[in-house]
Amino acid sequence: MVVHHNLHRNVRILLVGDRGVGKTSLILSLVSEEFPEDVPPKSEEITIPADVTPELVPTNIVDYSAVEQSDIQLAEEVQRANVICVVYSMDDDDTMDRVTSYWLPFLRETLSHTHRCPVVLVGNKLDLVDYSTVDAAMEIMNEYKEVESFVECSAKTLNNISEMFYYAQKAVLHPTGPLYITDQQD
Ligand code: GTP
Numbered sequence: 001m002v003v004h005h006n007l008h009r010n011v012r013i014l015l016v017g018d019r020g021v022g023k024t025s026l027i028l029s030l031v032s033e034e035f036p037e038d039v040p041p042k043s044e045e046i047t048i049p050a051d052v053t054p055e056l057v058p059t060n061i062v063d064y065s066a067v068e069q070s071d072i073q074l075a076e077e078v079q080r081a082n083v084i085c086v087v088y089s090m091d092d093d094d095t096m097d098r099v100t101s102y103w104l105p106f107l108r109e110t111l112s113h114t115h116r117c118p119v120v121l122v123g124n125k126l127d128l129v130d131y132s133t134v135d136a137a138m139e140i141m142n143e144y145k146e147v148e149s150f151v152e153c154s155a156k157t158l159n160n161i162s163e164m165f166y167y168a169q170k171a172v173l174h175p176t177g178p179l180y181i182t183d184q185q186d
């Protein structure tokens with residue numbers, strides 16, 4: 001029998017991804033349960049108390065902004081994170097291409113001498129498209145085993161937002177094989 005000891009007293013979730021994919025909107029939508037029309041470049045660090053998280057573990061959510069942070073500051077945040085959400089915009093192929101041409105290689109390079117860090121692949125702006133990006137996402141997951149799960153969501157309609165953060169927590173607390181959700185909830 002395999003027993004997973006829970007060694008994590010909190011979970012630190014970092015969101016990265018190209019400009020404009022909706023990182024800040026995702027965080028603010030989760031916290032306020034409504035879509036913020038005007039978002040700052042970078043959200044304050046959010047602390048969610050244990051008793052309101054699905055896994056009952058205190059959770060910090062950390063935003064990244066290329067206009068406010070240097071590459072060195074980004075690398076420091078990458079090394080502090082327990083799980084990293086790599087966000088792309090479902091209506092912009094370039095942002096998905098950058099997941100494999102830039103973000104995942106950058107994370108590997110930055111983490112190689114420290115620790116393994118699970119990744120959740122997040123396709124945002126589901127509300128803007130009438131297709132799924134699951135096929136391309138599966139190819140990414142096959143190539144990059146650190147990608148633990150995949151979710152398509154919308155900060156605007158709040159579709160799958162709590163699921164996204166739940167999957168991030170789960171990737172830290174119960175790392176397992178790959179898993180994905182694409183179904184829309186209403
Ligand atoms: P940077 O801070 O520049 O890196 O961008 P970001 O990734 O934080 O994106 P941000 O949250 O600022 O959102 C960029 C734009 O996309 C804004 O105009 C948002 O209103 C819009 N946006 C974010 N999420 C969604 C979404 O789910 N659906 C739609 N339709 N628009 C969204």
Ligand code: MG
Nearest residue numbers: 024041042065
């Ligand atoms: Mg932002």
